[in-house]
Structures are given as structure tokens and as C-alpha cells.
Amino acid sequence: MGTYHKALICKNGHIITDTIDTQPEKYEKYCSKCGAETIKKCEHCGAFIRGDYEIPGFVTIGFPPELPKYCHNCGKPYPWTEKSIEAAKELLMELDSGYGEDFLNKTVEDLISDDPETKVAIVRIKKMLAKASPEIGKLLKDILVGVVSEGVRKMIWGA
Ligand SMILES: [Zn+2]
Ligand SMILES: [Zn+2]
Structure with missing residues (x-):
């Protein structure tokens, strides 16, 4: 079974990285594209925003990350x-x-x-x-x- 990495996204919807858990050096407190604050958790329930999905043993072929619209845990819009x-x-x-x-x-x-x-x-x-x-x-x-x-x-x- 695979696991989700954690994503870091700015409040305007720019994906900073979809693997912030394994690439913490990519952290930005504010978005370098628009200056908005970044988040990695749902502001309503605190669940981490899902990033890249990784299946052990398979090479991840750089799919462009897709912007999630609603929290998978509480259903509220990001x-x-x-x-x-x-x-x-x-x-x-x-x-x-x-x-x-x-x-x-x-x-x-x-x-x-x-x-x-x-x-x-x-x-x-x-x-x-x-x-x-x-x-x-x-x-x-x-x-x-x-x-x-x-x-x-x-x-x-x-x-
Ligand atoms: Zn931004
Ligand atoms: Zn939520």
C-alpha cells in the first residue's frame, strides 16, 4: 500500500511542493510567486494536505501535482x-x-x-x-x- 506525502501550498493555491515531509528544504513561509502565507494543514480540522502518492518499490514519474479543492478529512474547501x-x-x-x-x-x-x-x-x-x-x-x-x-x-x- 502506498502513502501520501505532505504538500505545502500557498493560500492562493500555488503548490510549493507536494513532498514537504521528505524535502523540508523546499519550505517557504510565504509563497515566492504571490507572497501569500503557505499552509500544509487544513485550517478547519488540522489534517495534513495530501501531496504526492508514493507506492514503495515504484519510481514516481514526475506527474504534475494536482491542486486539491476540498479537505479529504472534513470536506471543507481549502x-x-x-x-x-x-x-x-x-x-x-x-x-x-x-x-x-x-x-x-x-x-x-x-x-x-x-x-x-x-x-x-x-x-x-x-x-x-x-x-x-x-x-x-x-x-x-x-x-x-x-x-x-x-x-x-x-x-x-x-x-
Ligand atoms: Zn502563491
Ligand atoms: Zn479538514
Whole structure:
């Protein structure tokens, strides 16, 4: 059975390293890309953020590390996921769609969570974007590109 290494990630979602336990020399207190504080534990439950998965005897072939969105232990969104949800919601509120804040929040969460409700959220977002300028659509893409799945991205933005 394999084990997870521990990851060190900045609060904006830059992965500093996905093997901080075996490569402590890579530690950064603040992200060298954006200056945000770094964390290696969930701020809600204290569980370590999972990094690289290693199976003894197998050579790890440098897969690009994937940014986790939610804590595997308590299910709460990590700070970067929370920030994306918040920013996307605020942008959507500018559109005057008539939807309330809580509703927009749920819509964005559904987009990220990859479950049956994600499809409903996609339809809703597409409707909202159809009435908005292309710039708004582009901004929303920039905000969400790191946290939505490739499938969702393609269904909304086509690429
Ligand atoms: Zn950063
Ligand atoms: Zn947690």
C-alpha cells in the first residue's frame, strides 16, 4: 500500500511542493510567486494536505501535482477554493441576474463539486453569461479555471 506525502501550498493555491515531509528544504513561509502565507494543514480540522502518492518499490514519474479543492478529512474547501468561490460569486452579483447571494454561492459550489447538480449549475451560468459581455465570461474563466474540472470548463467556455 502506498502513502501520501505532505504538500505545502500557498493560500492562493500555488503548490510549493507536494513532498514537504521528505524535502523540508523546499519550505517557504510565504509563497515566492504571490507572497501569500503557505499552509500544509487544513485550517478547519488540522489534517495534513495530501501531496504526492508514493507506492514503495515504484519510481514516481514526475506527474504534475494536482491542486486539491476540498479537505479529504472534513470536506471543507481549502482557502484557494474558498477564494475562487467568493470571487466568482461577487462577479456574478455584478450581472444583476436577479439571483440572491446564497443562490449564486451554491451555483458556484455546484460547478466545482462535480456531482449531478453541476450540470444544472452549468446551464444556469451559461444563461447568465449569455446576457453578459465577453469580458465578464473571460474574467469568470480566469477565476474558476483552477478549481473546475476540464469537462465543466469545456461545457461553459468550449476550450
Ligand atoms: Zn502563491
Ligand atoms: Zn479538514
